[in-house]
Amino acid sequence: MNFEYIAQQLINGLILGSLYALVAVGFSMIYGIIRLINFAHGEIIMIGAFTTLGLLSTLGLPFWLVIPAVILVCAGTGIIIEKAAFRPMRGAPQVTGFIASLGVSIMLQNLGILLLTAQPRNFSIPAYAQKTVKIGSVTCQLIDIVIIITAPLFMVMLMVIVNKTRLGRGMRATAENLDVARLMGVNVNRTIALTFAFGAGLAGFAGLMWGGKFGQIDPLMGFVPGLKSFIAAVIGGVGSIPGAILGSYLLGMAEIWFVGFLPPVYSSYRDAFVFGLLIIVLLILPNGLLGKNIEERA
Amino acid sequence: MSINDSKIPFLSVKEIDVFRGATHVLYNVSLHVFQGEIVSLIGANGAGKSTTLRTISGLIRPQKGTISYTPQNGVHALHSLDVEDIVKAGIGHCPEGRGIFSQMSVYENLLMGAFLRKDTTAIAKDLGEICEMFPILSERADQPAGNLSGGEQMMLAMGRALMGRPNLLMLDEPSLGLAPLVVETIFKHLEGINKEGVTILLVEQNAIMALALSHRTYVLETGRVVMEGDSSDLADDENVRKAYLGG
Numbered sequence: 001m002n003f004e005y006i007a008q009q010l011i012n013g014l015i016l017g018s019l020y021a022l023v024a025v026g027f028s029m030i031y032g033i034i035r036l037i038n039f040a041h042g043e044i045i046m047i048g049a050f051t052t053l054g055l056l057s058t059l060g061l062p063f064w065l066v067i068p069a070v071i072l073v074c075a076g077t078g079i080i081i082e083k084a085a086f087r088p089m090r091g092a093p094q095v096t097g098f099i100a101s102l103g104v105s106i107m108l109q110n111l112g113i114l115l116l117t118a119q120p121r122n123f124s125i126p127a128y129a130q131k132t133v134k135i136g137s138v139t140c141q142l143i144d145i146v147i148i149i150t151a152p153l154f155m156v157m158l159m160v161i162v163n164k165t166r167l168g169r170g171m172r173a174t175a176e177n178l179d180v181a182r183l184m185g186v187n188v189n190r191t192i193a194l195t196f197a198f199g200a201g202l203a204g205f206a207g208l209m210w211g212g213k214f215g216q217i218d219p220l221m222g223f224v225p226g227l228k229s230f231i232a233a234v235i236g237g238v239g240s241i242p243g244a245i246l247g248s249y250l251l252g253m254a255e256i257w258f259v260g261f262l263p264p265v266y267s268s269y270r271d272a273f274v275f276g277l278l279i280i281v282l283l284i285l286p287n288g289l290l291g292k293n294i295e296e297r298a
Numbered sequence: 299m300s301i302n303d304s305k306i307p308f309l310s311v312k313e314i315d316v317f318r319g320a321t322h323v324l325y326n327v328s329l330h331v332f333q334g335e336i337v338s339l340i341g342a343n344g345a346g347k348s349t350t351l352r353t354i355s356g357l358i359r360p361q362k363g364t365i366s367y368t369p370q371n372g373v374h375a376l377h378s379l380d381v382e383d384i385v386k387a388g389i390g391h392c393p394e395g396r397g398i399f400s401q402m403s404v405y406e407n408l409l410m411g412a413f414l415r416k417d418t419t420a421i422a423k424d425l426g427e428i429c430e431m432f433p434i435l436s437e438r439a440d441q442p443a444g445n446l447s448g449g450e451q452m453m454l455a456m457g458r459a460l461m462g463r464p465n466l467l468m469l470d471e472p473s474l475g476l477a478p479l480v481v482e483t484i485f486k487h488l489e490g491i492n493k494e495g496v497t498i499l500l501v502e503q504n505a506i507m508a509l510a511l512s513h514r515t516y517v518l519e520t521g522r523v524v525m526e527g528d529s530s531d532l533a534d535d536e537n538v539r540k541a542y543l544g545g
Contacts, residue, residue, distance in 0.1 A: 166413070173399050173410050179357055180397035185385035185414035185462070292401070 007138045009260040010253075015144055015213065017252025018151030021245045022206035023229035024236070025158060026078075026199025028244035031233070033175045033195045034090070036097040040081060040104035042226010044200045046112060048074045048207025049217040053123055063126050067208065074204025078196035087189065105223070112219025120218040123211035143212045150209075154202055155245050161198075162241060171195055175239075224271070228255075231278045237291020246289055251277065306368050308333040308497055309354070309466055314363030314377070316346075316353050323349045325521045326363075331466065331499050336492050338500040338508035338529065340542060341518035347501040348394050350518070351468045354499075355391045356381040369465050386414055390464030394471055394501075396455040400444025404435055407443045407454055411461030421461070428457040431487065449480035456487065460496075467491065468499045473507060485511050505542035509533040517542070 023045060030038045051073045055066045085104045089096055129143045162168040170191045173181040182188055210225065211217045228251065236247025255274055259267045281288065307330035316324035324346045331337045339347050352358045354365055356379055365376040367387060374387045390411075399407050408428065412421045429436035432453040438446060443454055452472055459467055469488070473481040485507055492498050502508035509515055509529045517525040517538065525532065532538045 169402070169406055169410060170413065172402055172406075173413075176399045176401055177397055180393055180399070181410075182357060182381040183355060183385065183391045183393060183397070184410045184458075185382050186410075187380075187382050 004137050005260075007136075008140075009256055011138065011140055011144060011148070012260070013253035013256040014148050014249070015252070016256055017249035018147050019206050019210055019213075019225065020229045020232045020252050021155060021248035022151055022202045022209075023226060024233040024244040024248045025155065025241050026203050027230050027233040028236070028238055028241055029162075029171075029195050029199050032239040032241075033171060033192055034086070034097070034178075035094055036086060037094075037101065037230070037238075038086075039098070039101040039226070039230075040085070040108060041101075041199065041203060042222040042224075042229065043105050043108040043112075044074050044077060044203035044222065045207035045210055045225055046217070046219060046222035047077055047108070048204030049123065049211040049221065050112070050116060050207075050219075051204065052208040052211055053121065053217065056125070063129065067205070070204050070208050071201040074207070075197035075201035077204075078198075078200025079193045081200070082193050082196040087192075105226075109220055109223065116219055118219060120216045123215055123217045125212040129212060143209070147209050147213065150205075154205070155241075158198065158202070159241060167191070167194065228271075228274055231274060235278060235281045235288055237285075237288030240288070240290045240292070243288055243290035250289075307331060308335075308368060309499070310364075310366050310368070311350070311354065312364045312366075314353060314360040314365065316349055316358055316360050318349065318358065323521050324353070324360075327518075327521070327523055328363075329516050329523065329526070331497060333465075333497055334492075334495070335514065336488070336498040336500060336512040338502055338512035338515045339518060340502055340505045340508050340515060343503065344520075345518040346521040347518055348470050349521075351391060351470050351499070351501055353377075354384075354468065355389065356384045367466070382414070385462060388463070388465035390459040390462050390467045392455045392459040392467065392469040392472065395474065396448075396451050398443045398446070398451045398454055401442060403440050404443050404446065404454060405439040407458050408435070408461050411458035412463075414462070424461055424463065428460055431490075432457055449476050449483070452476060452480070452484055453487075456484070456491075460491065464496060466497045466499065468501070470501045471503060472500070473502060473504045481507060505538070509538075509543075 023041065026041050027038065030036055030041065048070050051070045052066055055061045055069055056063065061069065081104055085100050086097060089100060125143065131142045132139050133142055133145060162171060170181065170186040173184060173186055174188050174191050178188055229248065232247040232251040233244040235251060236243030236245065251274065254277060255270060258273045259270055309331040311327060311329045313326050313328050314324055315326060327350060339350060341347055349358065353360055354376060356376060360377050363377070367374045367376050367389065369388055376384055399410060408425060415421055434450050435454055435457055443451065446454060472484050476484070488498060488511060500508055500512060509532060512529045514527065515529045515532050516523050525538065
């Protein structure tokens with residue numbers, strides 16, 4: 001084990017952590033604002049990946065245009081999902097929304113299989129994004145660097161919006177007390193829809209990068225990364241955006257190191273390790289690393 | 299001692315029936331408030347006082363009846379408006395339990411009160427005035443509002459409601475859970491706010507304080523208005539004394 005190998009694993013951990021973070025913040029924001037554990041959120045990764053494939057290969061749009069287009073398509077999908085599936089059951093018990101989100105998740109997966117077949121497809125991003133770059137003695141692809149840099153940029157943008165803008169104040173007010181937010185004049189339906197849009201836009205971008213990084217996509221691809229991002233959000237303290245980011249990078253790094261630094265026989269236990277880590281963290285910190293004890297609303 | 303003799307009330311609630319789920323909460327409730335008045339709504343727990351305010355604010359829709367609000371610039375049929383538009387029309391609602399955003403700073407809470415306003419310079423000016431009225435708020439501007447004491451939170455809730463520049467301010471049990479001395483301060487402020495031209499509709503369980511402050515009073519019992527009149531008359535009324543004033 002030499003320096004290059006360790007640096008390589010560090011980069012891989014950052015990449016995986018970045019991808020988780022892009023998805024996990026959406027989980028956390030949506031939970032924060034309407035106390036919904038949205039299992040359909042992972043499917044947005046799949047939708048983002050297939051939208052990329054369609055726009056890039058089928059329509060032949062340039063890559064720089066595909067990125068914002070995918071984010072917009074996924075943001076729109078998030079808004080539609082919220083309107084169709086979750087708004088009608090606003091005020092229902094938490095478990096109802098949870099079940100509904102599982103339903104939406106299964107429906108989207110099957111819709112994907114129906115329209116696109118279950119056959120995995122090769123996902124090729126333009127050659128220049130796959131070009132290898134040498135940083136010192138470590139080699140990586142251009143897309144790796146793009147992921148590592150853009151994910152934190154998106155996170156910072158999101159935090160600025162949530163913490164410094166009027167829209168963000170409206171979001172936080174809605175999260176704390178929906179009725180009082182309405183009494184302040186906040187249009188809570190629009191605010192909640194926008195929260196879904198932000199979350200889904202970022203998850204869609206993660207899907208684009210996921211396909212670009214791993215080269216193959218299929219209609220069920222969103223489920224496991226979605227689940228792991230959810231775990232990352234829980235480890236960080238669900239409802240907290242910084243928590244979701246921290247949890248994601250920790251989980252991504254731990255997962256890569258588990259595979260990279262233990263004997264290869266253990267690498268197939270990678271998912272078991274992730275869930276084990278979740279259990280251990282929750283045993284010690286039931287609210288996650290940065291979570292506040294949010295009381296459940298009746 | 300109605301201070302306003304104009305025939306059209308500022309706020310007029312007419313024969314509303316309100317349900318919460320399957321429960322019938324308000325039966326044919328009517329009340330009106332003239333501009334410049336302080337009107338109080340008293341009654342026992344569960345009489346429907348909060349529901350009345352929540353219906354005026356648009357949080358709940360009446361099954362039957364109308365609510366009209368008539369400021370200088372025309373008539374608003376509140377029973378068919380969205381909450382957002384009711385706020386815009388100039389109605390402020392300081393909710394039961396104060397409804398402070400405890401994880402946001404005191405300053406952000408005040409800004410939330412001005413959520414629909416775009417006039418930045420006037421907002422800054424109003425912020426200054428409210429901090430003058432409640433100096434504790436400017437001292438603690440950057441702290442999470444959840445750190446404030448109950449009385450301070452009530453001042454924040456009032457300040458926040460005033461940041462919306464309401465013509466009509468509705469308060470839901472401002473005395474709830476506060477020490478008598480603090481309650482007195484709050485009520486003094488309410489009197490001052492009213493003198494500045496803000497019409498007030500006050501819901502209170504503390505009937506003594508409410509009757510002393512307000513011009514007129516409605517008594518609500520199990521969802522019905524059972525008595526109404528000048529507060530000074532009601533304070534002398536035998537039945538009111540027995541039921542609400544402890545003798």
